[in-house]
Amino acid sequence: MNTTAVAPPRHRPGPGGYLICMRGVIWRESLRFVHQRARFLAALVRPLVWLVIFAAGWRQVLGVSIMPPYHTYILYSTYVVPGLMAMVQFFYGMQSSLSMVYDREMGNMRVLLVSPFPRWFLLVSKLTASTVISVIQCYAFLLAAWLWGVDLPQLAWISVLPALLLCGFMLGAMGMVLSSLVRQLENFAGVMNFVIFPLFFASSALYPLWQVQQSSPLLYQACQLNPFTYTVELIRFSLYSTMNLTALAVVAGCTVAFTAAAILAYDPARGLMARRQGAGG
Amino acid sequence: MDGPGITALTRTQERTAGAVPALAVEAVSHAYGARRALNEVSFAVPTGGFVALLGPNGAGKTTLLSLVSRLFDTRHGRIRVQGFDIARQPGAALAELGVVFQARTLDLDLTVRDNLLYHAALHGMGLAAARARVAAVLRDVDLSDRARDKARQLSGGQMRRVEIARALVHEPSVLVLDEPTVGLDVASKAAILEQVRGLSCARHVAVLWATHLLDEIEPGDSVIVLHAGRVLAQGSPADIVAAAGAADLRSAFRILTGIGPASADEAGGPA
Known part of the structure; x- marks a missing residue:
């Protein structure tokens, strides 16, 4: 035992502690990301498969006519990039939520929640951390797409950043709401099948909405009600330094709504109770 | 609140x-x-x-x-x-309050030191103060020499001592x-x-x-x-x-x- 008899002054966090706390959560998420390189590769390979195989196949079949924000005819591979960037963020948001269910079951969330900062702030910090990582993944994908020959405006690299931050936060918050509804990890696979894929396919990620409208008015209506459509369009317009106000309003509104719902719905007791079924103590 | x-x-x-x-x-x-x-x-x-x-x-x-x-x-x-x-x-x-949970709650992929620094950040401690406290609490539980090891490399007893050290980083009463x-x-x-x-x-x-x-x-x-x-x-x-x-x-x-x-x-x- 090496303890000394003199009690040091106790540490009490001040207002600047909020920033330190959020930085710590982002730092931990980044370290986990670095340690899980396979996860990074999987996140990168998924959209690249779509771009390199799926989009290449459709390239000769589908050209996209002039429509905002494009000023000329574009190749299908160019059209699909914003949707795939949104997909990267969507998957990471869900994956981060998945890790929250896991953390809740394994107890790591408890370490976060016994911090003296308000619970809403801790959850927002967690969302911010997952957003930062999803943006890094998006840039990695964008670089790969550019190397693959996808034509991008020079300013795209900078102009898309605010949209990626907002969309990443919204999709993370959506995932957090879903994770709050999931009692145990095993149930999450169902959420992936029933939420991610329908939202992705019923959006403008893979096909322009006017083409969807021609083939199925009902699907068109579904696409218009789908918030994921607006994340795709916000990213698409931002890449070309143009603002889609409707998309911005929907994404911002959904961000606020999902974040509020995630904070209200999050119940740390849920995972603990699941763990303790039949256990004592 | x-x-x-x-x-x-x-x-x-x-x-x-x-x-x-x-x-x-x-x-x-x-x-x-x-x-x-x-x-x-x-x-x-x-x-x-x-x-x-x-x-x-x-x-x-x-x-x-x-x-x-x-x-x-x-x-x-x-x-x-x-x-x-x-x-x-x-x-x-x-x-x-410092808390040691019944279940293991260390992040196994992080080093012992990083686990403790993360906890310090969650309590709003600046990096310099956090480093000093982490060094002190690791000394208290006789694990200074394991600071740079990943948590998964520790024995069950050592993990528990790290969790106790972690609970003490922010000097709870x-x-x-x-x-x-x-x-x-x-x-x-x-x-x-x-x-x-x-x-x-x-x-x-x-x-x-x-x-x-x-x-x-x-x-x-x-x-x-x-x-x-x-x-x-x-x-x-x-x-x-x-x-x-x-x-x-x-x-x-x-x-x-x-x-x-x-x-x-x-x-x-x-x-």
């Missing part, structure tokens, strides 16, 4: 004078649906005191500690840490531990118990030690016997033995809880 920076000067003065118990649990009840897990539980842990919360599996110890650490919301009764109500002033209360010796060998159990007792004594940290093991209790401890969500007895081991009219603490535990010898053996072995 307050932020962590809010502290009352008068509270601090009272605490220094020892007028406020480090941890006060007052008429706390909790239920999982229709099943009542805690029923009007009340006790206090004095500043610098070591209190053993003794109860068999299912007694409600973990539920109680989840309420103390605000993982569960306290809906009935009141819990105060250094005078701060955990429901109304959670920031100030949690700043005073109250430390709650939920069955910290579960799954450890005899030597590791003894080492951890000795270290926590030493910290309690040297740093005047109030300790609430939840256990189902009678052999972790010493004659000078305060003991709270919890069973089926109720406090059946509290006081020194001698007081409890006398109140139960038993020959020793093990017999008193059996008399109080009604648990037969086989269950009692499971619940802790001889005192």
Whole structure:
């Protein structure tokens, strides 16, 4: 035992502690990301498969006519990039939520929640951390797409950043709401099948909405009600330094709504109770 | 709900004078649906005191500690840490509290040092102060030489010591531990118990030690016997033995809880 008899002054966090706390959560998420390189590769390979195989196949079949924000005819591979960037963020948001269910079951969330900062702030910090990582993944994908020959405006690299931050936060918050509804990890696979894929396919990620409208008015209506459509369009317009106000309003509104719902719905007791079924103590 | 920076000067003065118990649990009840897990539980842990919360599996110890650490919301009764109500002033209360959970909660992919630095950040500690504290607490638990090792490289006992160090990084005045010796060998159990007792004594940290093991209790401890969500007895081991009219603490535990010898053996072995 090496303890000394003199009690040091106790540490009490001040207002600047909020920033330190959020930085710590982002730092931990980044370290986990670095340690899980396979996860990074999987996140990168998924959209690249779509771009390199799926989009290449459709390239000769589908050209996209002039429509905002494009000023000329574009190749299908160019059209699909914003949707795939949104997909990267969507998957990471869900994956981060998945890790929250896991953390809740394994107890790591408890370490976060016994911090003296308000619970809403801790959850927002967690969302911010997952957003930062999803943006890094998006840039990695964008670089790969550019190397693959996808034509991008020079300013795209900078102009898309605010949209990626907002969309990443919204999709993370959506995932957090879903994770709050999931009692145990095993149930999450169902959420992936029933939420991610329908939202992705019923959006403008893979096909322009006017083409969807021609083939199925009902699907068109579904696409218009789908918030994921607006994340795709916000990213698409931002890449070309143009603002889609409707998309911005929907994404911002959904961000606020999902974040509020995630904070209200999050119940740390849920995972603990699941763990303790039949256990004592 | 307050932020962590809010502290009352008068509270601090009272605490220094020892007028406020480090941890006060007052008429706390909790239920999982229709099943009542805690029923009007009340006790206090004095500043610098070591209190053993003794109860068999299912007694409600973990539920109680989840309420103390605000993982569960306290809906009935009141819990105060250094005078701060955990429901109304959670920031100030949690700043005073260090928690060691029953389940392992280290991030196995991070180094020991990074696990502790993460905890320091969660308490708003600047990097320089955090590094100094991490070095100090690792010295306290004799694990300075393992700081750069990944958590997964440690033994069960070492992980537990790191978790105790982590709970102390932000210099709490109250430390709650939920069955910290579960799954450890005899030597590791003894080492951890000795270290926590030493910290309690040297740093005047109030300790609430939840256990189902009678052999972790010493004659000078305060003991709270919890069973089926109720406090059946509290006081020194001698007081409890006398109140139960038993020959020793093990017999008193059996008399109080009604648990037969086989269950009692499971619940802790001889005192």
